[in-house]
Amino acid sequence: MNDSPGWATPGSSPSEGERPGAPAEQPQPPAQPADAPKWSAEQPPPGQWQSPAPGQNPPPAPQGGGWGGYPPQPPPYGGPQGGQYGYPGGPGHWGQPPAAKPGVIPLRPLGLGEILDGAVATMRAHWRSVLPITLVVATVVQVISLLVQKLVMEDIVVSLDRGNVSPEQLLSTMGNAFAASAAAQFLQSLGGIIVTAMLTMIFSKAVLGQHSSVSQAWRDARPQLLRLVGLTLSLGIGLILLGTVIILPLALVGNAGLIVLGAFAALALLCWLWIKFLLASPALMLERGTVFKSFARSSKLVKGSWWRIFGITLLTLIITAIFAAIIVLPLQMIGFSVFGDGLGSMQDPLAATAWGPLVLTGIGAIIAQAVIMPIQSGVTVLLYVDQRIRREGLDLELARAAGVENYGG
Template sequence: MNDSPGWATPGSDPSDGERPGAPTDRPASDGPKWSAEQPPAGQWTSPAPGQAPPPQDPPPQPQQGQGWEQHPGQYGGQYGQYGYPGQYGGQYGYPGGPGQWGQPPAAKPGVIPLRPLGLGEILDGAVATMRSHWRSVLPITLVVATVVQVLSLLTQKYAMGDLAVAGESGTDIDEAVNDIVVALGALVGIGFLAALGGIVATAMLTMIYSRAVLGTTSTVSAAWRESRPQLLRLFGLTLLMGLGAILLGAVLLAPGLIAEDPGLFAVGAIVMFPLITWLWIKFSLASPALMLERSTVFKALGRSSKLVQGTWWRIFGITLLTNIITGIVSAIIVWPLTIVGMAVYGGGLAGLEDGTASTAWGALVLSGIGSIIAQTIVMPILAGVTVLLYVDQRIRREGLDLELARAAGIENYGTTGG
């Protein structure tokens, strides 16, 4: 079975909503392996508005002693008024609810159905992958979260602890400034390592989710092997986007700072946040495009811009909702352990007043454990939603579902032949 999806950039740029390779373009065949059975050819015709379709062929006669309403028929369902509904239960024999015309259910070889996705299906696909492929997903996020939290704990204990002691003892200005510089340097270093670990985890999770869409499992070693060639480019993409946001903020805020004008500074801030948010969503699909299409940094940015075009608000809403949900989950896990640690090991009210409660070993350890658990759960959900949004947009615009079906071994998916 060919389990490699067609992630490569398509040769043409179809218009929005246009899906190439429509079923009418394809020859009839023996029927898809994963698709539902289609009604026999010529059995149904399109009804006139407000009028039920008459039967074109007489239905098979029931066996002696059985009425129409009891005859099980070829497909296991009872014969309806104008024909047999088969296994789907529709009144006129076509898939859908009683008395309704609909489309056959989409094939679902993996965690999502191969058709345009709704919000619930995207969130469910991200969670389902983490649940069913936990042997591959959780070790990656657990290792990254543990390394980052251990380094963060040490930084908070020593660098931030020295700041608290310096402020309490009233040391001279030079030593205080030196402690602040050291602490800030340590925090920047931890932030850099956290970003690096997040990049590695995102790259590997992207490969795992791309396989989960096809219903195949990817091991940690396989995910690393597939993602490693693109890691430097992914790092460059992340760095470019971060520097771009910083540069944009500096350009918009600098006039107010230079002129020492609070009003001008406020105007710059008001313009900056919506603009950065717009760019963030516009390029939010660049990471999966870079990894799965094996493209360059600037091509990935262009691909994301093209895929997001016309659906910015939808992607913004799904991304925002995902971040709110994961933020609530993280808070539920982290804050109780942090409060208990500070109350039990932080020296009580005195420790809370002088700021030493947050740097006590017990408080730091419990807070770190909570953060490790939260990141292990949250990180794959965030990465999974981004990957599934990318897949969804390519299904909507480029008919990627047909390519994925072929890669999953579903023969003749999307044909009209019986």
């Protein structure tokens, strides 16, 4: 979708034998009775709008006119107009038709509710493609995390509980736990990259009202997977190094106040960069660009809308976190109640590594992640689409790709 479709202005076609621009035939006045009042022979010129005679087509719209012969409207995405945004079908333009909606979202700038609803609607309408991807990845990640907690963390808890472990043994145990946790985190990140890549393709088709199978999503995403891995690693390592450069010198000084101030400054900077490059992943997958070009595209799209994107992303994280807690916490409490010594054992580190609570907590986490990942990925993809509609008129290309006729007239 590189070339833009034409913009056709709708209007009524002239009747047969009538040339465009020709003046309409004026109706003849009826005969006046003899005692009727006499009117002056000089009448003011007729107005611009005249009623046609019965059976006669209305005159053609003036050249350069807009919808239905009214004066042309300003560009649809040029900013506020009289306090409202001028997108088709939006507030302030009651005379225009509603925006086309071939898929899960209308083809116009989106609001918060439409972005969240689009993500949920895609997951519901395309669950046969979405859930297998997220369930497989979430299951693999949670099984690995469960084994790490059971086999590695249990050794640390037992060693600390005994109290007679030498520093060398404790250091070795903690090193093994750190290595196992790092490996589990790496696999989790890799699974998240695969989910993001495939869900991006599914959501891009859902916007057009098209379905995408798991195999087709994999074929579409596979050429960009290595670049997506490079993008994710570059962003993660860059943020870690930046935070270390800010906090480490202050930590060496030893001033607690400076350390706290530096931590807040680093957190604010990392949050700003995170939102600035949030749209790099969908830009990489859908525009087929390079890693650095995708970072530049995200920066360009987010510019001027940072707070709006930050608010939508933060609200999405809060909603998904609440949903995860609703799913995981009851199963976790059941695990401690049935397989432990009651809810009071939740504070016992050794009881937390028992098989019963671990398995039930893992099941809850799998269910939660299978639902959370599509919503988070969907919101990011729809934010990317929304920003391109607002800035680049992407809705015209989407309408043409979806086969919407006469869109943009």
